[in-house]
Amino acid sequence: MTTGVVMFSGGVESVATLEWVVNNMAFDKVVCVTNTWKDMEISGSRKLNPNLQKICDYYDVPLRVYDYTDPLGDLHFEDGFDRTNYTHSSNHWLLTAMQIASRYPEIKDFMWGVNCGLKTHGDDKGDYPFLPRSWQWTLIFDNYVHNKGKDGGQRLYPPASHLTKLQMWGIIPDEVKPLVQSCGFPLAWDGQSPCGKCNKCNEFNSMFIGE
Ligand SMILES: [Zn+2]
Numbered sequence: 001m002t003t004g005v006v007m008f009s010g011g012v013e014s015v016a017t018l019e020w021v022v023n024n025m026a027f028d029k030v031v032c033v034t035n036t037w038k039d040m041e042i043s044g045s046r047k048l049n050p051n052l053q054k055i056c057d058y059y060d061v062p063l064r065v066y067d068y069t070d071p072l073g074d075l076h077f078e079d080g081f082d083r084t085n086y087t088h089s090s091n092h093w094l095l096t097a098m099q100i101a102s103r104y105p106e107i108k109d110f111m112w113g114v115n116c117g118l119k120t121h122g123d124d125k126g127d128y129p130f131l132p133r134s135w136q137w138t139l140i141f142d143n144y145v146h147n148k149g150k151d152g153g154q155r156l157y158p159p160a161s162h163l164t165k166l167q168m169w170g171i172i173p174d175e176v177k178p179l180v181q182s183c184g185f186p187l188a189w190d191g192q193s194p195c196g197k198c199n200k201c202n203e204f205n206s207m208f209i210g211e
Helices: 012-024 051-059 089-103 130-146 165-171 199-206
Strands: 003-007 029-037 063-068 109-111 155-157
Touching: 003 012, 003 089, 012 029, 012 051, 012 165, 029 051, 029 089, 051 063, 063 089, 089 109, 089 130, 130 155
Parallel strands: 003 029, 003 109, 029 063, 109 155
Antiparallel strands: none
């Protein structure tokens, strides 16, 4: 039985990736995985966005949550060293994918979604371009999963990466679109409260310009 794991944030790219994977890739089973980093003061995943379960219900795929906490706890307060309050979300996703790959060697295919960076978005150009990051992720994943043993065939793919963000938005079913939230710094973690200012919000709002 083949299983595909979709790294799932509930934003445009990961929802479009799920849509793509379900309709175009021949897995026997698809599983969505998200992660929460509750101790990160600045993070889009401090709490679980309830829309993720609703979207997974629509596609009839299970949702699993990888829940991270800081093993050093409050030591950084007591012992005079600081903990950063921000880690780029790509680190969260990559670490989660690698953890699952290590624990489940029979799962070969991991998918994540990004756009191609063909559209500029606001003043902040964000963290793209996409391709260098995709390659970095491929190398990191491959090294982590395989470098201490034989290649077990596990791969991290960006299967919808040939689409622009607007094209990804276009393949998302209309009944799912209201559940999609791209914001990296939501005002509330209810899937309905984008900040309207962050680069992900700017990217989302500006992708329709020139349409
Ligand atoms: Zn935002």
